[in-house]
Amino acid sequence: xxxxxxxxxxxxxxxxxxxxxxxxxxxxxxxxxxxxxxxxxxxxxxxxxxxxxxxxxxxxxxxxxxxxxxxxxxxxxxxxxxxxxxxxxxxxxxxxxxxxxxxxxxxxxxxxxx
Amino acid sequence: xxxxxxxxxxxxxxxxxxxxxxxxxxxxxxxxxxxxxxxxxxxxxxxxxxxxxxxxxxxxxxxxxxxxxxxxxxxxxxxxxxxxxxxxxxxxxxxxxxxxxxxxxxxxxxxxxxx
Numbered sequence: 001x002x003x004x005x006x007x008x009x010x011x012x013x014x015x016x017x018x019x020x021x022x023x024x025x026x027x028x029x030x031x032x033x034x035x036x037x038x039x040x041x042x043x044x045x046x047x048x049x050x051x052x053x054x055x056x057x058x059x060x061x062x063x064x065x066x067x068x069x070x071x072x073x074x075x076x077x078x079x080x081x082x083x084x085x086x087x088x089x090x091x092x093x094x095x096x097x098x099x100x101x102x103x104x105x106x107x108x109x110x111x112x113x114x
Numbered sequence: 115x116x117x118x119x120x121x122x123x124x125x126x127x128x129x130x131x132x133x134x135x136x137x138x139x140x141x142x143x144x145x146x147x148x149x150x151x152x153x154x155x156x157x158x159x160x161x162x163x164x165x166x167x168x169x170x171x172x173x174x175x176x177x178x179x180x181x182x183x184x185x186x187x188x189x190x191x192x193x194x195x196x197x198x199x200x201x202x203x204x205x206x207x208x209x210x211x212x213x214x215x216x217x218x219x220x221x222x223x224x225x226x227x228x229x
Binding site for chain 2: 032034036041042043044045046049051090094101102104105106107
């Protein structure tokens with residue numbers, strides 16, 4: 001069994017300040033972890049993924065995430081928020097145990113204040 | 115690469131009618147496709163998993179006779195919502211995977227409104 005908990009349903013930051021979106025996971029197997037972004041009425045875009053290589057993963061648009069097995073966390077960060085970052089962010093886990101099914105967190109809405 | 119399209123992007127239909135949504139992998143062959151639905155301000159919920167040439171596997175609570183899934187080729191899967199009701203109004207998103215990969219490529223979604 002696998003699950004994902006996004007610790008904040010809504011995060012608000014000022015433009016130019018750092019972004020931190022928190023995610024904890026549980027998985028019976030070595031997981032693959034993903035962060036997706038969804039803009040209003042749009043599909044999902046992959047920001048980055050962890051698949052048992054480097055624990056610090058760099059993604060698109062300046063985002064990165066660090067896989068911490070001891071803390072079962074995969075928090076998403078960005079040094080400086082941009083207005084265009086305002087969107088819904090989903091942390092996602094895949095067990096990788098021969099199954100390609102994804103389990104989604106409930107999402108975190110990021111607001112960026114000018 | 116790895117582009118997935120959906121058609122239509124939005125549809126409005128009358129209660130009791132059926133609606134078909136197409137999901138295509140444009141530049142790769144998708145051995146597995148997934149269908150999700152997303153209610154407003156909520157996360158994606160997996161409805162079913164379909165493999166080319168075989169019957170779809172539905173998640174618990176999803177009516178297979180209401181949500182008909184066909185995956186006749188490696189580049190096309192269709193979801194038909196039969197006898198649609200207002201409570202079926204939702205955002206339907208498909209995704210597709212390459213053979214041997216657990217990365218899913220998502221379509222842009224289809225907004226269904228049942229009047």
